[in-house]
Amino acid sequence: MENPKRYEKVYRRRIKRLTEKMEEKGAGLYIVTAPGNIRYLCCHTFPKEPPLTHLIITAEGERIGIASSLEGFRAQEMTAVDEVRTFCTYRALKCRYKTGIEGVRDLIKERSPEKVLTDGRLLSRRCRVERDSTIQEMRAIKEKEEIEAIRKATKVVDSGYRFLREFLQEGLTELEVVRELNHHLRGERGVANLSFETIVASGPHAAYSHHDPSERVVRRGDAVICDFGVVVDGYCSDMTRTFIIGENSKLVRIYQVVLKAQKAALERVRAGDPLKDLDLTARGIIEREGFGVNYPHSLGHGVGLEVHEEPLGIRPTIKGEQKEGMVITIEPGVYVPGLGGVRIEDDVLITPQGGVLLTQAERDPHCEGC
Structure with a gap:
């Protein structure tokens, strides 16, 4: 340090x-x-x-x-x-x-x-x-040095995604995935700590928006939500990717809906526009696709020295506008009890020209061992 x-x-x-x-x-x-x-x-x-x-x-x-x-x-x-x-x-x-x-x-x-x-x-x-x-x-408004630190932290979680694509497979327990992913993240240059306790939720557990990893074994047909972040130079990253093990047409459809909602919200990122528009855009798509009751949280939050900071709770009732220099997460999700769920989360820098994705990992539910 x-x-x-x-x-x-x-x-x-x-x-x-x-x-x-x-x-x-x-x-x-x-x-x-x-x-x-x-x-x-x-x-x-x-x-x-x-x-x-x-x-x-x-x-x-x-x-x-x-x-x-x-x-x-x-x-x-x-x-x-x-x-x-x-x-x-x-x-x-x-x-x-x-x-x-x-x-x-x-x-x-x-x-x-x-x-x-x-x-x-x-x-x-x-x-x-x-x-x-x-x-x-x-x-809430990041300075140049802060944005650079967050960029470094997002590069590490991008590498975490690549690790998961190769490592994740049927037969591993949630805790095994957490242990190996954390080992990989902590071994990356500059990492001082994890931003929060890594979440790996598989099968029915993926229907929980938050979850404490367990000894449950990953099975074919599961969705596996992986939510993780690191601290570099004092600043956090926060990314979620969802993998689908094998084939599951219901989960694939949900994935497509969540990805569509996230892409639409990303298109609405622009300094000067209302913050609430981001949530309303993503939520509207999810509701029209019939999953409104399965989207129980806000679209995102600010990220910086702490993994949750201003603007907190980007939801339909949030006041204020998007400001140049804010770094926020955009993380819509759909969770179906008994089936599982999908969440896709990225860190985004707000500029007058639009949003700049700081996390660059692919948004692809397939993994090499699946």
């Missing part, structure tokens, strides 16, 4: 945008509590949890981190902050605070702001506290 301090200029640029919003809202402090937001501002290369529990930004752009005694030294060495304050209950360590929230309240007392912004929940008798979504909104 690269030391985040190498990215000082990137973090300073982001902090400047945040302090401008603080000035606009008359806030003296910004209390950052969400792990993904902390990573965004001072340590994005951490693949999971940051070593800080809180990050406090002052109106002047000073960055004060709060960490447990367990993470104190790592926070000093591996986060781009100006000061780290630690907390613990061990007398020998002589920490400044007993808890992280005590540290936050001490800073509020120390700086005496009239107003504080936060991305989480905070109660204070000393000042006005306002919940704010500025950082999430900033994260």
Whole structure:
């Protein structure tokens, strides 16, 4: 993992945008509590949890981190902050605070702001506290460096698809497929972690939109949904491919419907257009084909430092428009109890000219061992 301090200029640029919003809202402090937001501002290369529990930004752009005694030294060495304050209950360590929230309240007392912004929940008798979504909104629009990191992560899942096409066959258990796929993904250059627990769902299990892999054996006639992603340079990829083992005309028809819906939604990707149009387009096709009741989830979500981030839940009721620089998933699915299901998911960059597919793996339900 690269030391985040190498990215000082990137973090300073982001902090400047945040302090401008603080000035606009008359806030003296910004209390950052969400792990993904902390990573965004001072340590994005951490693949999971940051070593800080809180990050406090002052109106002047000073960055004060709060960490447990367990993470104190790592926070000093591996986060781009100006000061780290630690907390613990061990007398020998002589920490400044007993808890992280005590540290936050001490800073509020120390700086005496009239107003504080936060991305989480905070109660204070000393000042006005306002919940704010500025950082999430900033994260929704990817910068050049972020898009490049996501591209690297999508290249890895593309290789995962190629691995599956050769490896997947009748007779393997879901857990065997997960184990070998994860081994392949983790062995690829630059991979720090998986974006989430890999999903392999076969046969009737493929009728679950989410599934915990089991010892079930893959059989002829099964659909096998494989949903996986990796973290590279702190950023996630997220891709799903569905394979059909042998022949199953019902599943082939469902696959064709889902693929048609996804292609139509991809055609509707364009900066400036409503986000809801993406879901409405795919859902309309699935409904007209008679599978509306078998499509129980939204079309997709934003992806970046976290595998699910803004825009969250791209569904018919979502507000807002597609914005240049957003990276989203487009993943329609149809799930039929007792039979199985199909989901096809790709990561897409939104531009004024349309959508750019970041995941490049074929959308083909056949595999070499099928």
